[in-house]
Amino acid sequence: MIHSKLLNKVRLKNTFIAVVILLQLLLVLLSFTFLQNTVPLLTQAEDQRIRGVVTYVNHEIEQSTNRAMIAISGVADNIHIAQVLAERNREKLISETKTMWENLKQLGFAQFNFHIKQAGEVVFLYRAHNPEKFNDSIGFRPTVVKANNNKTIIKGLEQGRAGYGFRAVAPIFLDGTHIGSAEVGFDLSNAFLEILNTNYPGSWALYNLARGMVEGEDRVLLNTIGPLKDSAFKNLLPNKSILSHISTGNYLYELDESSETNSLYMPVKNFQGDIVVMLQYISSTTYFEQLRRARIGGIIVCGVGLFVSSFILLLLYRMITTPIRRLVSETENIKKFNLDEPIKIISSVREVQDLVDAMGAMKIGLQSFRKYIPDQLVRQLISSRQEAVVSGQRRHMTIMFTDIENFSTISEKLTPNELASQLSGYMHAMTMIITSHGGTVDKYIGDSIMAFWGAPLEMKDHSLNACLAALACKKRERELSSEWLAQNRPFFNTRIGISTGEVVVGNIGSPTRLSYTVIGDTVNLASRLEGLNKEYNTSIIISQMTLEELPDEFTYRLLDIVVVKGKIEPVPIYELAARKGDITSLDVEFMTIFSKAVESYVAKDWTRARNRFQRLLTIKPNDRACQIFIDRCDEYEINPPSDDWGGEYVYHRK
Numbered sequence: 281m282i283h284s285k286l287l288n289k290v291r292l293k294n295t296f297i298a299v300v301i302l303l304q305l306l307l308v309l310l311s312f313t314f315l316q317n318t319v320p321l322l323t324q325a326e327d328q329r330i331r332g333v334v335t336y337v338n339h340e341i342e343q344s345t346n347r348a349m350i351a352i353s354g355v356a357d358n359i360h361i362a363q364v365l366a367e368r369n370r371e372k373l374i375s376e377t378k379t380m381w382e383n384l385k386q387l388g389f390a391q392f393n394f395h396i397k398q399a400g401e402v403v404f405l406y407r408a409h410n411p412e413k414f415n416d417s418i419g420f421r422p423t424v425v426k427a428n429n430n431k432t433i434i435k436g437l438e439q440g441r442a443g444y445g446f447r448a449v450a451p452i453f454l455d456g457t458h459i460g461s462a463e464v465g466f467d468l469s470n471a472f473l474e475i476l477n478t479n480y481p482g483s484w485a486l487y488n489l490a491r492g493m494v495e496g497e498d499r500v501l502l503n504t505i506g507p508l509k510d511s512a513f514k515n516l517l518p519n520k521s522i523l524s525h526i527s528t529g530n531y532l533y534e535l536d537e538s539s540e541t542n543s544l545y546m547p548v549k550n551f552q553g554d555i556v557v558m559l560q561y562i563s564s565t566t567y568f569e570q571l572r573r574a575r576i577g578g579i580i581v582c583g584v585g586l587f588v589s590s591f592i593l594l595l596l597y598r599m600i601t602t603p604i605r606r607l608v609s610e611t612e613n614i615k616k617f618n619l620d621e622p623i624k625i626i627s628s629v630r631e632v633q634d635l636v637d638a639m640g641a642m643k644i645g646l647q648s649f650r651k652y653i654p655d656q657l658v659r660q661l662i663s664s665r666q667e668a669v670v671s672g673q674r675r676h677m678t679i680m681f682t683d684i685e686n687f688s689t690i691s692e693k694l695t696p697n698e699l700a701s702q703l704s705g706y707m708h709a710m711t712m713i714i715t716s717h718g719g720t721v722d723k724y725i726g727d728s729i730m731a732f733w734g735a736p737l738e739m740k741d742h743s744l745n746a747c748l749a750a751l752a753c754k755k756r757e758r759e760l761s762s763e764w765l766a767q768n769r770p771f772f773n774t775r776i777g778i779s780t781g782e783v784v785v786g787n788i789g790s791p792t793r794l795s796y797t798v799i800g801d802t803v804n805l806a807s808r809l810e811g812l813n814k815e816y817n818t819s820i821i822i823s824q825m826t827l828e829e830l831p832d833e834f835t836y837r838l839l840d841i842v843v844v845k846g847k848i849e850p851v852p853i854y855e856l857a858a859r860k861g862d863i864t865s866l867d868v869e870f871m872t873i874f875s876k877a878v879e880s881y882v883a884k885d886w887t888r889a890r891n892r893f894q895r896l897l898t899i900k901p902n903d904r905a906c907q908i909f910i911d912r913c914d915e916y917e918i919n920p921p922s923d924d925w926g927g928e929y930v931y932h933r934k
Contacts, residue, residue, distance in 0.1 A: 394406045
């Protein structure tokens with residue numbers, strides 16, 4: 281046995297050169313014997329031959345049905361025949377359709393019938409192939425019943441008193457009134473089997489799987505042709521295993537080595553989709569002769585190849601197989617974006633170890649990469665195995681913008697390290713809350729955060745989750761501020777704007793540098809709402825569309841109706857205060873009165889609006905929104921707005 285030190289760091293290239301040379305010698309010998317004699321090829325050839333037979337039979341069945349369909353359509357569309365049928369004059373109908381029946385017989389049709397309604401039921405008026413029999417009920421003929429009930433053409437295989445046939449029945453109308461129906465059909469008999477035998481010679485048999493309708497002798501074996509018709513086919517149903525298989529609607533074939541034949545069993549469905557007839561086709565096959573030749577050659581070649589390949593594979597197993605398997609496992613982890621554990625694989629093959637090292641470096645790179653873009657987006661890119669390209673799609677989403685009040689003033693009071701440390705802790709806390717509520721952080725803009733809900737994964741309750749995240753961010757901010765004040769550090773006050781609507785989301789940018797982001801009016805509105813917090817001295821402002829998608833579990837107030845910079849249409853904006861149960865009854869009363877005061881303001885009832893806002897100031901003296909509306913009421917009393925004014929206030933700055 282080769283000493284393990286000699287195998288240490290053996291180059292994979294040299295190892296596989298030796299393997300390739302040995303395998304090539306082996307494959308030359310294998311290909312010489314097995315090129316045309318392998319079992320899979322034999323089976324495939326036999327499958328293809330049988331599929332050809334099945335396709336041909338199905339085609340002939342379809343053609344027979346279609347011929348009947350075409351013929352009956354011409355009869356049903358003949359207005360002259362419809363008029364004669366409406367008269368119920370049987371002798372005149374016989375005279376009018378005599379030539380037509382002669383033409384149909386020349387085409388191979390065996391049946392040509394007409395039916396009318398009589399005494400509340402449909403009966404046979406005329407059978408061209410049996411003119412003496414008429415006025416009997418069609419109750420035993422499902423195709424005729426269905427065609428007359430549904431008033432539509434019905435085609436397909438059906439069992440009648442004289443046997444099976446491919447039939448087509450069409451309702452006949454005169455001036456929009458349903459007066460009866462017509463029918464043509466081919467018999468499923470020896471003539472049909474002769475057609476099949478023309479292209480695929482052998483022995484054919486037709487079995488009845490739904491007995492009980494045929495007049496006279498009730499036989500299972502209906503028709504047979506071919507040299508084996510007397511010896512191979514019995515007046516008995518096939519065994520249960522065959523019947524069970526074809527009952528699924530699939531064909532089955534069996535190879536018989538003793539006779540070197542192939543028996544095909546093929547189900548045939550009637551017009552209702554039920555399997556009622558089975559075709560059996562027996563033909564000779566060369567499968568077993570070729571199989572014997574393949575076995576003899578295979579034993580010799582495979583015996584030699586097994587001995588040689590076993591020795592080689594055993595030698596290489598420990599060097600390659602084990603680390604490769606572990607690398608595959610690591611690759612699956614990377615595919616699932618599980619990047620936390622380092623790769624711990626050591627291989628004696630230099631190229632394999634180089635691959636391990638490269639994969640470890642890639643894993644570290646991906647760990648850094650996922651800090652720049654959303655995890656879910658990276659997972660999608662890796663799992664799809666597609667390069668990110670410029671793309672976008674419209675989605676209904678919720679957008680959030682946050683900003684720290686007076687951040688420039690705060691930054692002047694801190695050293696760079698203190699500022700970076702405090703801001704990093706704040707950003708981490710806000711980001712964790714946003715992501716825990718299903719949000720995606722788009723970007724950090726200085727001390728601001730832009731986030732969205734509803735991409736890359738679709739989300740049903742994105743408005744709800746965004747508002748819950750905003751409230752959770754404010755709660756966490758208060759906790760952090762208490763800690764910072766205890767450490768003589770400045771506190772942060774975050775202002776948040778939330779808007780919901782249609783946006784374009786995707787990879788935006790150039791082919792060489794992309795950013796997964798959202799764009800559109802909804803994004804701009806969320807940014808403007810965040811800025812409006814400064815005007816009203818509020819913390820969270822949401823849009824009308826966001827509010828409409830929230831469940832009735834939040835406390836809020838109609839803050840104003842504004843026209844933000846860059847927009848023309850006025851939009852109602854709301855201050856989101858808290859979830860119900862997390863706010864005092866006094867605050868609830870305050871917001872209720874405030875909404876009524878805004879309604880008076882919009883109605884141009886300046887006195888009532890001013891009184892209500894002044895009353896609110898006695899509850900909360902520092903509420904800037906109340907003072908804003910009082911100032912507007914004073915101004916509008918002197919300089920009233922236009923008649924088409926709807927309460928909106930235009931902001932000319934962001």
